[in-house]
Amino acid sequence: MVGEILGREVRVTIDDVARAAGVSRQTVSRAMNGKGEISAATRRRVLATIEELDYRPSVFARGMRTQRGGTLGLILSDIANPFFPAVARGVFDAAAARGSSVVVHNTDAHAGRESAAARDVLERGADGVIGFFEALADEDLTEVHRRLPLVVADRRAPEPGVASVSSDFATGTRLAVEHLHARGHRRLGMLDGAVGVDHVRRHAFTDAAAPGSPVVTGPPTLTGGAAAADQLLAEHPAVTALFAFNDLMAVGAVRALRERGRRVPEDCAVVGYDDLTLAADLDPPLTTVHTDKYELGRTLVEVLDDVVRARRDGSAPGVAPHRLLPATLVVRRSG
Amino acid sequence: MVGEILGREVRVTIDDVARAAGVSRQTVSRAMNGKGEISAATRRRVLATIEELDYRPSVFARGMRTQRGGTLGLILSDIANPFFPAVARGVFDAAAARGSSVVVHNTDAHAGRESAAARDVLERGADGVIGFFEALADEDLTEVHRRLPLVVADRRAPEPGVASVSSDFATGTRLAVEHLHARGHRRLGMLDGAVGVDHVRRHAFTDAAAPGSPVVTGPPTLTGGAAAADQLLAEHPAVTALFAFNDLMAVGAVRALRERGRRVPEDCAVVGYDDLTLAADLDPPLTTVHTDKYELGRTLVEVLDDVVRARRDGSAPGVAPHRLLPATLVVRRSG
DNA sequence: CGCCTGGCCGTGAACGTTAACGTGATGGTT
DNA sequence: AACCATCACGTTAACGTTCACGGCCAGGCG
Numbered sequence: 001m002v003g004e005i006l007g008r009e010v011r012v013t014i015d016d017v018a019r020a021a022g023v024s025r026q027t028v029s030r031a032m033n034g035k036g037e038i039s040a041a042t043r044r045r046v047l048a049t050i051e052e053l054d055y056r057p058s059v060f061a062r063g064m065r066t067q068r069g070g071t072l073g074l075i076l077s078d079i080a081n082p083f084f085p086a087v088a089r090g091v092f093d094a095a096a097a098r099g100s101s102v103v104v105h106n107t108d109a110h111a112g113r114e115s116a117a118a119r120d121v122l123e124r125g126a127d128g129v130i131g132f133f134e135a136l137a138d139e140d141l142t143e144v145h146r147r148l149p150l151v152v153a154d155r156r157a158p159e160p161g162v163a164s165v166s167s168d169f170a171t172g173t174r175l176a177v178e179h180l181h182a183r184g185h186r187r188l189g190m191l192d193g194a195v196g197v198d199h200v201r202r203h204a205f206t207d208a209a210a211p212g213s214p215v216v217t218g219p220p221t222l223t224g225g226a227a228a229a230d231q232l233l234a235e236h237p238a239v240t241a242l243f244a245f246n247d248l249m250a251v252g253a254v255r256a257l258r259e260r261g262r263r264v265p266e267d268c269a270v271v272g273y274d275d276l277t278l279a280a281d282l283d284p285p286l287t288t289v290h291t292d293k294y295e296l297g298r299t300l301v302e303v304l305d306d307v308v309r310a311r312r313d314g315s316a317p318g319v320a321p322h323r324l325l326p327a328t329l330v331v332r333r334s335g
Numbered sequence: 336m337v338g339e340i341l342g343r344e345v346r347v348t349i350d351d352v353a354r355a356a357g358v359s360r361q362t363v364s365r366a367m368n369g370k371g372e373i374s375a376a377t378r379r380r381v382l383a384t385i386e387e388l389d390y391r392p393s394v395f396a397r398g399m400r401t402q403r404g405g406t407l408g409l410i411l412s413d414i415a416n417p418f419f420p421a422v423a424r425g426v427f428d429a430a431a432a433r434g435s436s437v438v439v440h441n442t443d444a445h446a447g448r449e450s451a452a453a454r455d456v457l458e459r460g461a462d463g464v465i466g467f468f469e470a471l472a473d474e475d476l477t478e479v480h481r482r483l484p485l486v487v488a489d490r491r492a493p494e495p496g497v498a499s500v501s502s503d504f505a506t507g508t509r510l511a512v513e514h515l516h517a518r519g520h521r522r523l524g525m526l527d528g529a530v531g532v533d534h535v536r537r538h539a540f541t542d543a544a545a546p547g548s549p550v551v552t553g554p555p556t557l558t559g560g561a562a563a564a565d566q567l568l569a570e571h572p573a574v575t576a577l578f579a580f581n582d583l584m585a586v587g588a589v590r591a592l593r594e595r596g597r598r599v600p601e602d603c604a605v606v607g608y609d610d611l612t613l614a615a616d617l618d619p620p621l622t623t624v625h626t627d628k629y630e631l632g633r634t635l636v637e638v639l640d641d642v643v644r645a646r647r648d649g650s651a652p653g654v655a656p657h658r659l660l661p662a663t664l665v666v667r668r669s670g
Numbered sequence: 671c672g673c674c675t676g677g678c679c680g681t682g683a684a685c686g687t688t689a690a691c692g693t694g695a696t697g698g699t700t
Numbered sequence: 701a702a703c704c705a706t707c708a709c710g711t712t713a714a715c716g717t718t719c720a721c722g723g724c725c726a727g728g729c730g
Contacts, residue, residue, distance in 0.1 A: 058686050059459050061399055080421045102438060399687090
């Protein structure tokens with residue numbers, strides 16, 4: 001990209017490097033890609049002239065041959081949801097360490113947008129996809145997996161061949177419920193998020209809580225949590241503790257409780273999920289289930305890397321890695 | 336991408352479409368790109384067969400000719416900083432509406448990483464860059480701008496030819512200081528973030544506050560805010576109100592104040608900047624300066640679009656757009 | 671009737687890289 | 701001495717698209 005004639009940029013190509021170093025294109029290619037078949041001496045020489053000419057290979061030309069663009073896709077529902085930024089940061093860092101960059105797609109948990117995002121990532125020649133798919137059917141996931149390396153996040157894999165990484169929602173939820181029991185609460189309710197297909201948290205809740213404990217569903221947002229809490233308390237006034245799908249809904253529940261004149265945690269305890277950055281500074285400080293979101297992001301890339309490699313050498317369609325990240329309870333004042 | 340022979344994916348090319356539609360490559364190209372020189376009838380026919388064959392043009396082959404990849408770069412210091420996600424969402428949405436996707440780079444406000452990110456975006460053949468550059472020198476920014484369309488965010492443009500979009504930090508800061516004065520505070524202090532090169536907030540503070548009002552600098556984070564508040568109050572115990580660079584530092588300050596046994600806002604008021612999602616649910620609810628972060632993101636893409644278009648038809652190096660987004664004060668309990 | 675104009679469409683060529691194969695030299699083995 | 705690997709490197713041919721042409725046909729004009 002250096003070199004300029006009368007204001008007009010002129011691209012430095014592999015041939016320029018080859019000419020300057022007195023070798024052939026192919027040798028230059030070998031020198032950068034470290035494929036062997038080249039002596040250490042000439043490799044050093046070529047690398048030096050690459051440096052000198054400030055040569056940068058064209059991703060387009062390279063991608064045309066290799067079908068690899070050095071980028072990977074991250075599909076999630078909404079980056080503005082405070083759960084995702086930390087995950088994304090983990091993904092970015094791990095990807096950068098691997099030498100790839102990341103394109104992000106927001107889907108708002110809408111099935112059409114999820115598949116559109118997957119298609120777009122595919123067309124752009126990404127090396128793989130990391131997806132928080134909340135609405136897409138299992139068969140569509142399998143279809144994506146057929147087309148390019150895929151890791152599904154926070155969701156059960158549609159088939160053993162598809163890799164997955166999830167927070168351990170089951171034990172996280174169980175810890176929350178057991179904690180509330182230990183605090184003497186007998187009538188629990190859950191505010192479930194109306195997203196996803198697994199409903200691990202809801203099932204774990206109904207398993208651990210007393211039979212018939214009410215569950216109300218709503219959007220996994222502040223207002224969704226407030227509305228769900230309103231409804232649940234209207235229908236079940238005796239409930240003394242709420243377990244929320246995530247911290248956002250928990251905060252919404254706190255708002256709703258206070259508007260009804262109920263104190264938190266004295267009149268009704270609230271426990272969230274995610275342990276957002278500011279959870280400790282809320283009023284009241286939020287008791288919540290913690291999982292390492294950054295680590296989740298890093299792990300996702302790591303697993304994706306395995307999948308990419310596995311597909312490259314002999315597309316072993318056997319069984320892919322499935323990781324579960326630990327969840328711990330952080331007790332603060334809200335519950 | 337449809338079509339499969341014995342499990343081996345086979346790409347549908349423009350030639351396949353041409354053959355199926357009974358026209359030439361070039362006609363197919365014209366049909367998709369809407370460049371004219373084609374009759375409405377054949378265009379419809381070609382578009383239909385494109386649909387039928389599920390043909391997707393290769394970004395690599397196209398990019399090779401056009402040097403455009405249909406992606407744009409978003410460079411910021413840390414997506415995990417709760418200020419950025421909303422901005423990013425605005426960028427994603429506006430970019431998606433434009434048909435491009437976005438690659439994100441985190442720099443941690445490190446000059447080397449900022450320029451590396453810019454280089455990477457350039458090499459990947461992006462159509463343009465949106466950058467929150469906190470450390471890079473003006474001349475480096477100009478260099479980036481020479482190479483590809485650029486919009487700088489929340490920073491003064493290095494030269495009139497470079498477009499910029501910023502929050503109106505000057506009035507935002509002024510509003511905060513005036514509010515504290517109106518509340519009777521006479522001894523103010525500022526916790527400034529040790530990032531960026533403009534220091535608009537700091538200058539606006541020293542302009543509006545009483546002469547000699549103390550300013551302490553630290554990382555724009557929770558712990559940075561706590562440390563800065565500790566230092567400021569140790570050196571200036573008479574201060575009764577703190578204005579923080581952002582909400583994160585403000586929350587850190589609240590923590591520090593309480594550890595020193597000082598109540599907020601009774602003993603010391605705290606005002607933040609950004610109006611993060613959970614600012615109203617903090618303890619105490621945070622008085623802060625609001626700017627529409629989503630709108631900032633949208634505007635950045637809009638302006639970038641103008642720059643791209645301007646460069647395409649006659650590289651008018653004259654003067655680029657410079658937008659300032661309004662800032663308003665949101666009064667809550669903390670100050 | 672011949673010419674030109676403009677609309678529609680097709681034909682090479684080129685973009686920059688890597689995969690596949692080819693080649694010459696070297697050195698060791700029979 | 702003839703042979704054959706092996707190494708280091710070069711040549712050719714793609715990858716799929718758009719650009720710059722060039723051709724053809726219909727219709728308008730002198």
